[in-house]
Amino acid sequence: MATLVLHTISKKFKNNQVLKQVDFSLKTGEIIGLFGRNGSGKSTLLKILFGNLKADSIAIELNNEALNISEVIPNQLIAYLPQHPFLPKQMKVRDIIIMFHSEEREQDAVFYDSHIATMTHKKTSELSLGEVKYFEVVLLSQLPHPFIMLDEPFSMLEPLHKEQLKEKLVELKKTKGIIITDHYYNDVMEIATKNMVIKNGESFPVKSVTDLKEFEYLSR
Numbered sequence: 001m002a003t004l005v006l007h008t009i010s011k012k013f014k015n016n017q018v019l020k021q022v023d024f025s026l027k028t029g030e031i032i033g034l035f036g037r038n039g040s041g042k043s044t045l046l047k048i049l050f051g052n053l054k055a056d057s058i059a060i061e062l063n064n065e066a067l068n069i070s071e072v073i074p075n076q077l078i079a080y081l082p083q084h085p086f087l088p089k090q091m092k093v094r095d096i097i098i099m100f101h102s103e104e105r106e107q108d109a110v111f112y113d114s115h116i117a118t119m120t121h122k123k124t125s126e127l128s129l130g131e132v133k134y135f136e137v138v139l140l141s142q143l144p145h146p147f148i149m150l151d152e153p154f155s156m157l158e159p160l161h162k163e164q165l166k167e168k169l170v171e172l173k174k175t176k177g178i179i180i181t182d183h184y185y186n187d188v189m190e191i192a193t194k195n196m197v198i199k200n201g202e203s204f205p206v207k208s209v210t211d212l213k214e215f216e217y218l219s220r
Ligand SMILES: Nc1ncnc2c1ncn2[C@@H]1O[C@H](COP(=O)(O)OP(=O)(O)OP(=O)(O)O)[C@@H](O)[C@H]1O
Pocket: 013, 016, 018, 036, 037, 038, 039, 040, 041, 042, 043, 044, 045
């Protein structure tokens, strides 16, 4: 069981104070659904937690001990699906699986996924955007990291594959803590164990779609 607690974070781009006070607690077995309007700072938050971007200030703990974000990548703490495709375009799916995972058990978990099994002979550049997204999430899900953050995992997925991925994420939370941000809020809420919204740089807990309306993420 692992616990990640963000006590506070702030980030400003020139005079745009994107994050002021965001906090959460995430344990193995939990999925946080993260919402907010376009530009509210969701991707900024995830990039900072992964170590891609520097916060102005941050206080974060892993298992009750202060965590320095520079430890996240070398210590394999948080896997991260960025919003935009990140896989090499000219490599074949099967070669990427082998490059990503050295253990046969993890390779097989990706190879034998019924959807991925149909595309292993193709290059990433020959896949549709939805196929790339699905492949990226399944690939990352087999990494050993105790936490995983997914920025728009459902975007471009056809309904059948979205359902398949949701089932995988529910299974994955048995061994990981997961953060999902996606504007398909119904899908996220269906599998999330708790939800939050970022508005004006601050985070607020969300219990229902009605709350999302209160925070003006959805129209009333
Ligand atoms: N590198 C940067 N330089 C300047 N401003 C930035 C930079 N990155 C993000 N921003 C600004 O920070 C704000 C938050 O952007 P971010 O991408 O985190 O929003 P988001 O909540 O993920 O939005 P979306 O729902 O559209 O994905 C936006 O106003 C954006 O223009």
